[in-house]
Amino acid sequence: MPEMSYAEALRSALREEMSRDPRVFxxxxxxxxxxGAFGVTFGLMDEFGPERVRETPISEATIVGAALxxxxxxxxxxxxxxxxxxxxxxxxxxxxxxxKARFMFxxxxxxxxxxxxAGGSGTGAAAQHxxxxxxxxxxxxxxxxxxxxxxxxxxxxLLSAIRDPNPVCFVEHKLLYKTQxxxxxxxxxxxxxxxxxxxxxxxxxxxxxxxxxxxxxxAAERLALEGIEVEVIDPxxxxxxxxxxxxxxxxxxxxxxxxxxxxxxxGWAGEVIASVGSSEAFAYLDAxxxxxxxxxxxxxxxxxxxxxxxxxxxxxxxxxxAIVQARI
Amino acid sequence: xxxxxxxxxFDMDQENATxxxxxxxxxxxxxxxxxxxxxxxxxxxxxxTAPAAGRLAAIGFxxxxxxxxTTVIAYILAEGEDVDGLPSPATPAKAPARHGAAPAAKRVTxxxxxxxxxxxxxxxQMPGGSRRLTKADVESLRKSVPPPPGKAAATPAARRLxxxxxxxxxEVSGSGPRGRIQSADVTRxxxxxxxxxxxxxxxxxxxxxxxxxxxxxxxSFREAPHISxxxxxxVTALEQARTRLNGRAGxxxxxxxxLTATLVRLAACALERHPYLNASFQEDAIYLWTEINIGxxxxxxxxxxxxxxxxxxRLSVTEIARELQHLTEKAQSGRLDLADVHEGTFxxxxxxxxxxHQFRAVINPPESAILAVGAVTRRPVAAKGGNQVVVRPIVxxxxxxxxxxxxxxxxxxxxxxxxRAIEAPDTLLE
Numbered sequence: 001m002p003e004m005s006y007a008e009a010l011r012s013a014l015r016e017e018m019s020r021d022p023r024v025f026x027x028x029x030x031x032x033x034x035x036g037a038f039g040v041t042f043g044l045m046d047e048f049g050p051e052r053v054r055e056t057p058i059s060e061a062t063i064v065g066a067a068l069x070x071x072x073x074x075x076x077x078x079x080x081x082x083x084x085x086x087x088x089x090x091x092x093x094x095x096x097x098x099x100k101a102r103f104m105f106x107x108x109x110x111x112x113x114x115x116x117x118a119g120g121s122g123t124g125a126a127a128q129h130x131x132x133x134x135x136x137x138x139x140x141x142x143x144x145x146x147x148x149x150x151x152x153x154x155x156x157x158l159l160s161a162i163r164d165p166n167p168v169c170f171v172e173h174k175l176l177y178k179t180q181x182x183x184x185x186x187x188x189x190x191x192x193x194x195x196x197x198x199x200x201x202x203x204x205x206x207x208x209x210x211x212x213x214x215x216x217x218x219a220a221e222r223l224a225l226e227g228i229e230v231e232v233i234d235p236x237x238x239x240x241x242x243x244x245x246x247x248x249x250x251x252x253x254x255x256x257x258x259x260x261x262x263x264x265x266x267g268w269a270g271e272v273i274a275s276v277g278s279s280e281a282f283a284y285l286d287a288x289x290x291x292x293x294x295x296x297x298x299x300x301x302x303x304x305x306x307x308x309x310x311x312x313x314x315x316x317x318x319x320x321x322a323i324v325q326a327r328i
Numbered sequence: 329x330x331x332x333x334x335x336x337x338f339d340m341d342q343e344n345a346t347x348x349x350x351x352x353x354x355x356x357x358x359x360x361x362x363x364x365x366x367x368x369x370x371x372x373x374x375x376x377t378a379p380a381a382g383r384l385a386a387i388g389f390x391x392x393x394x395x396x397x398t399t400v401i402a403y404i405l406a407e408g409e410d411v412d413g414l415p416s417p418a419t420p421a422k423a424p425a426r427h428g429a430a431p432a433a434k435r436v437t438x439x440x441x442x443x444x445x446x447x448x449x450x451x452x453q454m455p456g457g458s459r460r461l462t463k464a465d466v467e468s469l470r471k472s473v474p475p476p477p478g479k480a481a482a483t484p485a486a487r488r489l490x491x492x493x494x495x496x497x498x499e500v501s502g503s504g505p506r507g508r509i510q511s512a513d514v515t516r517x518x519x520x521x522x523x524x525x526x527x528x529x530x531x532x533x534x535x536x537x538x539x540x541x542x543x544x545x546x547x548s549f550r551e552a553p554h555i556s557x558x559x560x561x562x563v564t565a566l567e568q569a570r571t572r573l574n575g576r577a578g579x580x581x582x583x584x585x586x587l588t589a590t591l592v593r594l595a596a597c598a599l600e601r602h603p604y605l606n607a608s609f610q611e612d613a614i615y616l617w618t619e620i621n622i623g624x625x626x627x628x629x630x631x632x633x634x635x636x637x638x639x640x641x642r643l644s645v646t647e648i649a650r651e652l653q654h655l656t657e658k659a660q661s662g663r664l665d666l667a668d669v670h671e672g673t674f675x676x677x678x679x680x681x682x683x684x685h686q687f688r689a690v691i692n693p694p695e696s697a698i699l700a701v702g703a704v705t706r707r708p709v710a711a712k713g714g715n716q717v718v719v720r721p722i723v724x725x726x727x728x729x730x731x732x733x734x735x736x737x738x739x740x741x742x743x744x745x746x747x748r749a750i751e752a753p754d755t756l757l758e
Contacts, residue, residue, distance in 0.1 A: 254485050254511065283488040286511045326504040 001184050007177040009151035010040045010116075013158035014078065016187070018048050021076060024162060025052040027063050028080030028116075037082045038118055038177045064090035067113045068098045068167075076112045076162060083129045084119035084171065087137070098167040099142030110165040114158070120173040120211055120261055121306055127298035130306070132262035134209075137169045138238045138271065144192055145238040147171040149213035151181035153236055156190030164192060173211045195242035197249065201231035203324045204255035204287075207246055207272055209235060212259045212311060219316035228324050238268050246272060247279045254286035255323045261310045264293035287323040292316060330414055331380040331404040337397035338369055338666055344394050345369050346536045347401075356384050358404065366662075367395075370540040371669050372633075373662040380404045386411045392533070399452065435460040444469075447507050470507065482509035489514040537631040548693045552609070553731040556688045557739050561747045562720045563704055566590055569757045573645065587704065587723075588624060588678045589649035590757060594749040595699060596620045596640035597756050599674060602742040604734040605727075606673045608694040614733050623672035623692060624652060626659045633659050634692055636672040645757050680704060686724040696733040697742075700726040723750075 004012070017024045025048075026041060032055045035042025045053040056063050060081055067077035081087050087094070094115065101109045121130035137145045144166055148154040154172070161168040198213060199220050208216040213234045220230045231249050235241055250256045256276055258269035269291035276282075277289055294310045322328045335345055345367040352364045363375040364384065378384075382404040389401050403414055436444070436451055443466045444451050451461060451469075480497040482490070486509045490497045493514065500517045502509035534542065566587070573585050599606045603616040620641040623634035635655035637648055658664045675692045680703035689700040702724040711718040725746070729739045749756055 254483075282484050284485045286483045286485040326508070326510050328505060 001182045003180055004151055004183050005177065006148075006151045006154050006172070006179050006181070007038060007040050009155040009181070009183045010158055010172065011042065011044065012183070013155040013162070014041065014044060015047065017076075017078075017159060017162045018044070018052060021162075023074065023076045024078065025054065025070075025075060026078050026080065027054045027056055027067055029056055029058055029063075029082050031055060031080050036080055038172075038174065040116075040172075040177070041080070060086045060089040061093055064093040064098070064113075064115060067115070068093055068101070068111060071098075071111050071113045071167075072101065072109055078114045078116060078162060081115060081117040083125075084117040084133055085128050085131045087115070087117050087133060087169070090115070094137075094143070094167065094169075095140050099140050102166065103142065111167045112162075112165045114161045114164075114168045114170050116158075116170045116172060118174050118177075119171050120175060121294075121299045121310055122175045122211070124301065124303055124306065125174075126301040130299035132210075132260070132294065134169070134171045134238055135260075135262045135267045137171075138268050139266075142167065143239065144168040145171065146192060146236065147173075147210045147238055148236060149173075149176065149198075149208075149210055149234050151179065151183045152188075153190060153196065153234070155183050156188050157192065157236060159187065159189040160192050163189070168192070171210065175211050176214075179214070190236070193237045193240035193242055195233050195235045195237075195245040197231060197245065198234050199230070199232040201229035201253065203228050203253055204230045204257060204320055205233060205246065205249040205253045206230050206257045206259060206316065206320060207233045207235060207269075208259040208316075209238065209268075210261060212261060212316075215311065215313045216259055216316050218313045219320060222313075222317055223320055223324075226321070228321065230320055230324075235272075241268075241271065241275070243272075243275045243279065247276055247281045250276050250279075250281040251284045254284050256285075256287075256289050257316070257319050257323060258289075258291045259293070259311050259316055259319075260291075261294050263296045264291065265296050267291070267293045269293055287326060288328060290319060290323055290328070292319045330385075330406070330409050330411070331382065332400045333364070333379055333384075333402040333404055335367070335395045335397050335399050335401050336376060338374060339371070342369055342397055344396050344536070345374075346394050347389055347391050348373055349391050350387065351375070352378075352384050354384060354387050358382065358384055364402075368536040369666075370536055372664045372666055374666070378404060380406075382406050382409075386414060394536075396452065437462050439463050440466045443467075446505050467501070470501065480509055481507060482514075483511060485511040486514045489518070493518040535630060537628075537633070541631055544693055545690050548691050552691050552693065552696075554688075554691060554728050555731045555736055555739065556726055556728045557736065557743055558686065558724060558726045559743050559747055560722050560724050561750050562709070563587070563723050563750060564720055566750050566753050567704070567721055569753050573757065585645055585649040586652070587680070588676060588701070589652050590645055590753065591676055591678075591699070591701060591750075592622050592624065592637060592640050592648050592652070593643070593645040594753060594756055595674065595676060595746060596622055596643075598742060598745045598749060600641055601745065602738065604738050605697040605729065605742050607696040607733050608673075609696060609730055609732045610694065614696075617673045619671070619673060621671055621673045623669075623675040623695075624655070625675060625677035625689075625692075626656055628659050628662070633664065633669065634672060634675055635659055635664060635668050636670060638671070675699070676701060680723070686726055688726050689728050691728055691730055695730075697727060697729040697739070699746075700728065702726075 031041040032045035032053050063079045067079045070077045098111045101111050119132050146157050148157045161170050206216045216232045220232055258272045260269050273289040292311045300306050348366040348368050350365045352358055358378040360381045361377045364378050366375050385403050385405045387402045389395050437460055440461050440463050447470050449469055482497050489511050495514055495518050500509050500513050503513050504510045570585055599620050606617050608615045621636045621638045622640040623636045625634050637651050675698040677689045678701040683703050686702045687700050689698045691698050704721045704723045706719050707722045708717045709720050
């Protein structure tokens with residue numbers, strides 16, 4: 001099993017699917033020669049040619065609209081939105097069209113598109129290039145939302161996303177592209193809608209997504225030194241959400257902390273908490289259900305403020321300690 | 329400016345006082361130095377007077393509350409003032425500057441402080457003492473506070489466990505924030521051995537006096553190795569002398585001279601030559617007191633108090649009898665001043681009036697000896713200088729002494745001199 005970066009894992013998924021299925025093609029800004037803003041598609045244009053690695057004008061609406069049309073006619077486009085912030089320009093195509101087509105045509109149409117997008121803060125890119133808009137997408141019926149945190153998950157989930165007959169928003173994190181990990185070669189799909197228990201524990205459950213997964217795991221290591229064993233669950237897919245795995249964990253630990261980078265109000269942590277609070281895990285709760293999310297502010301450019309605006313490892317430790325020690 | 333009314337400190341080592349009764353009520357007008365409430369300290373019940381003239385307001389403590397000294401217990405308002413904006417009573421006030429005495433702040437462990445905050449409990453209500461208040465104290469205070477009506481605060485897991493294990497949550501003490509019951513609390517309660525059926529009985533609160541007696545006697549018994557020596561002595565001559573004195577005083581309104589009064593006089597005179605029985609053992613040394621101040625154990629409704637006859641060796645028996653009468657009356661009406669119970673150096677305890685033949689008393693610290701006096705009974709004894717048996721009034725005296733201060737020989741020598749004086753009392757009693 002080779003070790004590779006998150007970006008390389010994504011590239012290997014794209015390459016394998018493009019090799020396996022001639023209907024698969026890529027579209028996006030600067031994804032050819034330049035290899036995309038984060039280098040994910042680097043070299044693929046040489047390998048598959050400009051017909052299958054298509055560079056587009058700077059118009060996200062065009063990218064997703066064209067992908068939608070291609071998919072309705074039988075192709076399997078993988079679109080790249082350079083910064084997740086710009087997915088807002090595609091909402092009519094994505095929400096009003098792609099998410100609805102299957103249902104409005106009585107199941108006769110399918111929309112097998114993947115919209116990859118780079119989200120999250122931490123690069124000093126300021127408020128318009130640092131957002132975590134996944135909660136917005138989670139709200140839309142008809143869209144699937146995937147958010148991998150490791151190279152292995154990135155590859156396995158992208159393979160499944162490309163093969164899925166529905167529009168899938170594939171949320172990557174800018175700070176994760178360079179992280180390394182072991183990735184299986186070949187056809188290692190991970191089903192969409194299956195959470196992964198990244199760490200076993202008995203004292204509290206932390207549900208974390210994207211960049212918050214490595215932070216939660218680092219926090220868990222520190223807490224373990226204090227004798228607090230937290231279980232870390234990465235839902236991997238925010239929609240469909242694997243509530244069962246989370247509920248099973250909370251039944252065991254009696255405590256839940258949901259951590260995400262997206263700002264708190266209307267964030268998907270609320271959805272997780274409501275699901276757990278109304279499940280059979282309720283009777284096993286020994287602490288209030290808590291969430292730790294980004295501040296309800298545009299991401300600041302200032303590096304210190306940018307860090308303060310989103311949960312960091314120390315924040316996760318503090319919150320987890322508080323629920324385990326019954327201080328809240 | 330409203331005048332804060334603080335719980336005064338009457339004695340150097342006093343930490344608390346118990347409010348016995350309020351003589352004035354909220355809103356009453358009071359004159360400066362007019363008695364406003366009575367309090368009970370370790371030693372005495374005292375009337376506390378108003379620090380200023382005005383209207384009594386914002387009374388923060390009720391009868392029976394134990395209040396640390398210097399705590400604001402109420403305010404005295406001048407004309408036109410009201411309580412708005414005043415810190416509520418129970419906020420500890422600064423101790424009045426006196427010999428640099430530190431304010432009597434409560435010593436509380438950090439855990440106990442946090443628990444008290446979480447539970448919303450006022451540690452000011454806790455009896456202090458020199459000891460730090462701990463988690464256990466907060467726990468016991470929490471148990472003494474009735475739970476708020478309605479449902480107990482508990483996590484869902486605790487509720488499920490309680491249901492499964494048939495535990496009444498109202499009887500579980502919660503360790504979570506604001507006393508919330510956690511699942512571990514239920515498990516602990518369920519696993520605890522079942523309490524035996526509640527025994528019936530009456531719980532008597534330790535008042536200041538009862539608590540003091542308990543603490544001091546316990547300390548005395550623990551710290552002072554008691555030796556006790558018993559003698560029997562013929563009180564024929566003493567009784568005759570007493571009758572004579574009483575007959576002489578018969579026309580006057582003065583009190584009769586009791587056996588106790590004569591013993592105070594005789595013991596005081598004997599102590600002049602036996603300083604180790606008029607002494608105190610302290611950490612670094614034995615203190616032999618110059619003054620001979622004899623305390624007389626006196627029963628009061630809910631305990632015992634020892635008023636002191638100061639300089640008893642310099643008083644005549646008639647003066648002692650008068651003083652004793654006066655102090656006993658004050659004791660029984662709870663009006664003893666601190667000076668009346670101060671600085672005793674030797675104690676006499678007489679249970680003879682109850683027919684007790686003989687008993688051993690516990691030394692009243694920091695004194696070094698106490699004399700227990702039994703009943704005078706007519707007993708057959710061998711007549712002096714003959715082989716005849718005669719019937720005489722005899723009393724049994726038992727001296728308890730602190731072995732750290734003196735040995736049996738010194739105690740015996742004192743008893744011997746006392747017996748001699750009792751058997752030939754005339755010169756000392758005239």
